[in-house]
Structure formats: C-alpha cells, structure tokens
Amino acid sequence: MDLTQGTVKEKNDRAKKMMLWFGIVSLLMGFAGWTSAYIVSSSREDWASDVDLPSTFYISTLVIIISSLTYILAKNAVKKDKQSSAGIWLLVTLGLGIAFIFLQFSGFSQMVAEGYYFTGPTSSIKMSYVFLIAMVHIIHVVAGMISLLVVLYNQKRGKYSSKEYLGITLGATFWHFLDLLWVYLLVFMTFVK
Secondary structure, eight states, rough: OOOOOHHHHHHHHHHHHHHHHHHHHHHHHHHHHHHHHHEEEEHSSTTTTTTTOOHHHHHHHHHHHHHHHHHHHHHHHHHHOOHHHHHHHHHHHHHHHHHHHHHHHHHHHHHHHHOOSSTTOOOOOOHHHHHHHHHHHHHHHHHHHHHHHHHHHHHTTTTTOSSSSSHHHHHHHHHHHHHHHHHHHHHHHOOOO
C-alpha cells in the first residue's frame, strides 16, 4: 500500500494514527527502561523484597480495566449513532479515570503510613521505584484524561458518527494502552520481588 495515495483526509487520518503509535512505542521504551532498572536494582543487598504493593493498587487496576470497557461501550454507541449513550459512557470513563488516580494516591498514602518514602533515610530503592513508576504512569493517565476530554467535547459537538469516528478510536486506543500498561506494571512489580 502506497502511503502517498488517497485523499487529503485519508492521508491526515493515517498521519494521526502513525503519530499515536510512535508515541505509544516511545512510552513503551521509557517504561521498559524503568522496569529493566528495577530488575537490575533488585539484586542489591538493600532491596526490600519482602515489601508488598499497597492493596489500593489492585483496586485501582480493576477500576482502570472497567474504564476501558466503558470506553469500548462509548465507541460502540458512536458507531450506532447513539450519541446520548456515547456521552454517558465517556463521562463514566472520565469518572473512572479520576477514581483510578485517587486510588493511586491512596496507595502512596498507604506506603507512607507503612514508613516508606520516595526518598530519604526511611526510603528503600524498591519503594522509590514503585513511587516513580506509578507516578509516571499517573502523569500519562492525566494525558489520557485530557485526550478523553477532547473526545467528549468533540462528541458533544456532534463530530463523531457511524461514518466518522477516528478521534474516539485514537482516544480509546491510547486509553486501552494505558490500561494494559498499568496491568503489566502491577503484575511486574508484584512478581519481581
């Protein structure tokens, strides 16, 4: 397939998809670096292998998985030209995104209550990595929520329909990526002790 062929709209749509995938690949590379550093650091003598992740991290995982499902429901509603339903599902997704971030910060509070800090004399290298990886993921979830707000705004303006829904597809793809990334990170940090 020749990428230079097609209408201006088709070329723009392909460019938007490629930009999203370049962004996703670069994020994967960053998190691969952090998880690699985590593995290398786990061989240190001062590594706290007996420390478990906060329980709210597991609850937040369920919340973000459900948010991916609600985003799928929103996209399916757009494909069926059910704009009212799409708007409701997008708002539910946004609410679940906010709940995810709240639960993550609750997990940080749990770690601090147990005496683990990001830095300082009572910090451990393992918990510093947990703080870092989770916080960087939260920053990307905030970016996903900004993207979701743009999708919600465009949906309310009637920009999407059964014939045109690229924007919601791109937003959903990024959101699902963030969801899968967190599941991977949680499983990784749970089992790499």
